[in-house]
Amino acid sequence: MKRHPVSAVLLAVVLTIFAPVFATQNAQRQAPPPATDEQKLLEAMHIITDIKLYDYVKELCADKYAGRLTGTPEYNACAEWVASLLKSWGVQPVGDKGTYFQAFPNPYSLVFKGGMLSMNIAVGKDIIKKTYKYEDEFIPGGTTASGEVTAEVVFVGYGVTAPELGYDDYQGVDVKGKIVLMDSEVPMVASDSSDVFRKWRPYSFHQVKLENAVAHGAKGMIYNYGPIGNPNNSYRDGFIYHHVGAAVVADVFAGTGRTYADTVAKIRKDLKPQSFPTGKIMTVKNVAERHPEGIGANVVGAIPGTDPKLKDDVVIFGGPLDHLGRLWEMMPGANDNATAVAVGLGVAEAMAKCAIKPKRTVLFVFFGSEEQGVAGSDYYCEHPIYPLDKTLVFINMEGPGMGDRISASGARTYPAFWSFIEKANQKYIHRQVSGGATSYPGRPRQDSARFFWKGVPSLTFGASGKPAPYPTYHNTKDSVELVTPEIMTDMVRLFFMATMDLCAQDALNFRPEKK
Numbered sequence: 001m002k003r004h005p006v007s008a009v010l011l012a013v014v015l016t017i018f019a020p021v022f023a024t025q026n027a028q029r030q031a032p033p034p035a036t037d038e039q040k041l042l043e044a045m046h047i048i049t050d051i052k053l054y055d056y057v058k059e060l061c062a063d064k065y066a067g068r069l070t071g072t073p074e075y076n077a078c079a080e081w082v083a084s085l086l087k088s089w090g091v092q093p094v095g096d097k098g099t100y101f102q103a104f105p106n107p108y109s110l111v112f113k114g115g116m117l118s119m120n121i122a123v124g125k126d127i128i129k130k131t132y133k134y135e136d137e138f139i140p141g142g143t144t145a146s147g148e149v150t151a152e153v154v155f156v157g158y159g160v161t162a163p164e165l166g167y168d169d170y171q172g173v174d175v176k177g178k179i180v181l182m183d184s185e186v187p188m189v190a191s192d193s194s195d196v197f198r199k200w201r202p203y204s205f206h207q208v209k210l211e212n213a214v215a216h217g218a219k220g221m222i223y224n225y226g227p228i229g230n231p232n233n234s235y236r237d238g239f240i241y242h243h244v245g246a247a248v249v250a251d252v253f254a255g256t257g258r259t260y261a262d263t264v265a266k267i268r269k270d271l272k273p274q275s276f277p278t279g280k281i282m283t284v285k286n287v288a289e290r291h292p293e294g295i296g297a298n299v300v301g302a303i304p305g306t307d308p309k310l311k312d313d314v315v316i317f318g319g320p321l322d323h324l325g326r327l328w329e330m331m332p333g334a335n336d337n338a339t340a341v342a343v344g345l346g347v348a349e350a351m352a353k354c355a356i357k358p359k360r361t362v363l364f365v366f367f368g369s370e371e372q373g374v375a376g377s378d379y380y381c382e383h384p385i386y387p388l389d390k391t392l393v394f395i396n397m398e399g400p401g402m403g404d405r406i407s408a409s410g411a412r413t414y415p416a417f418w419s420f421i422e423k424a425n426q427k428y429i430h431r432q433v434s435g436g437a438t439s440y441p442g443r444p445r446q447d448s449a450r451f452f453w454k455g456v457p458s459l460t461f462g463a464s465g466k467p468a469p470y471p472t473y474h475n476t477k478d479s480v481e482l483v484t485p486e487i488m489t490d491m492v493r494l495f496f497m498a499t500m501d502l503c504a505q506d507a508l509n510f511r512p513e514k515k
C-alpha cells in the first residue's frame with residue numbers, strides 16, 4: 001500500500017501553504033497589549049455617530065409624539081421611548097419608585113383646527129371681513145379658551161397695572177367685553193445692572209398680563225408676540241386670544257392718526273401709558289380644550305460614580321424633552337429642543353458603554369414643561385434627586401443642532417469648569433467654541449436659570465453660525481431637515497471627554513468664590 005507516503009506529502013503541502021495563516025492565528029492567541037485609558041475613551045467616543053443622533057431627532061419630531069406637549073399621552077409615549085434607551089444602556093433609573101420618571105402637576109391646553117382672526121373693514125356701506133393667515137400673521141394662544149369674540153380692539157400698551165410704580169395701561173380706557181391689543185414684556189429692557197427693571201420684572205410675565213386683562217373685563221386679546229407659538233400662559237375660562245405679528249398690529253393702527261412705532265416709543269420714553277380705543281372691530285376665534293388634571297414628567301437616569309467619596313459629587317446633563325404640541329398644526333421642535341435630547345442621549349450612551357467608569361455621578365435629566373414655564377426644572381430644584389449643594393455643575397442644552405460652532409453662556413462665570421471644555425476641544429474636537437457670562441435678569445426662559453438661582457454652576461450650550469434659511473423659532477418650520485448632525489456629534493464628544501476628564505480629578509469646586 002502506498003497510501004501513507006501520499007498522505008504525508010499532501011500533509012506537507014497543506015502545512016506549507018497554510019503556514020502563514022497558522023502563524024497569524026498563533027500570534028492572535030497571544031493577548032494584545034491592554035487598551036490604554038485613552039484608547040478606551042476614544043472607543044466609547046466613536047460609538048456616537050451623526051446618523052444615530054439625526055435618527056433620534058427624527059424620532060422625537062415624529063407625528064406620533066404630536067410635538068411633545070407636556071402632559072399629553074403623546075409626550076408620555078415619547079418619555080417612555082427615552083427611558084427605554086437609557087434602560088438598554090444600563091443607565092440607572094433614579095425617578096419615582098425606581099422608575100425613570102419624576103412626575104409633577106402640569107395642566108395643559110389642546111388647541112385644534114378651526115380658529116381664525118379677522119377684521120371688519122367698511123367699504124362704502126358694506127362691511128367686508130379681512131381674514132388673517134395662520135402662522136404668517138397669527139398663531140393661536142397656547143392656553144386660549146374655546147369660543148369666539150367679536151368686539152372693538154383697545155390698545156393697552158404693555159397691559160401693566162402697577163400702582164406702586166404709578167403706571168396703569170388700563171387707566172382711562174374701558175375694555176369690558178372688548179379685545180385688548182398689547183405688547184409682550186414691559187416698557188424697559190432687562191439688563192444686569194438695572195435696579196429699575198427689577199421693579200418692573202413681576203409685570204413682564206405673560207400670566208400676569210393675561211390675568212390683568214381678564215381682571216379688567218376684556219374678553220379677548222391679540223398679543224403682539226411674534227407671531228410665535230407659546231404655551232407658557234394662564235388659562236381663564238372664556239378668554240380667547242391669539243399671538244399676532246406686525247401686519248395685524250399695523251392694520252389696527254391704520255387710520256387712527258397714530259403709528260405703532262411712535263406710540264410705543266412714547267410709552268418707553270416717558271413711562272406714561274398711551275392706551276386708546278382703536279375703533280377697529282375684530283373677531284378672535286379658537287377651538288381648544290383645557291386639561292387641568294395634566295401630569296408632566298422629567299425623565300431621569302444616572303450613572304453612579306465609582307469612587308466612594310467622589311460619587312457624592314454630581315454632574316447633571318439636561319435639556320428640554322418637550323415642545324409646543326399642536327397649535328393647531330404640529331410644531332415639531334427639531335432644534336428646539338429635540339437636538340438637546342439627542343445630544344444628552346449620545347453622552348449617556350457613550351458614558352454607559354465606556355470601559356472606564358466615572359468616579360463622580362453623572363445624572364441625565366430630560367425636562368418636561370420647559371415650554372410651559374420651566375415647570376420641570378422648577379420641580380427638580382424643589383425635589384432634587386441628589387443634593388443641589390453637591391451638584392458640581394449643570395450642563396444645559398438649548399438648540400445644539402443647527403450651526404457649525406459651539407457657544408455657551410456661563411463660560412466666563414465658571415472658568416475652572418470651562419478649562420475642561422477648552423482642553424477637550426483642543427485635543428479632540430477642534431471646533432470654534434466660545435462663551436459668555438451667565439445672568440438671568442429677565443423671566444426664566446431656560447431650565448438653567450432655576451439651577452443658577454439655587455447656586456448651582458449652570459451653563460447653557462447651543463450651536464450657532466449657519467443660520468436657518470427662514471425663522472424657525474416656535475413655529476411649524478423647526479423641522480428635522482434643517483438640523484446639522486455633525487455639530488451634535490461634536491457636542492457629544494466634547495461633553496463626554498470633558499466630563500470623563502473632570503470626573504477623574506480629585507476635589508473640584510466650580511462655584512465662584514463668595515466676595
Ligand SMILES: [Zn+2]
Nearest residue numbers: 336337371474
Ligand atoms: Zn422653545
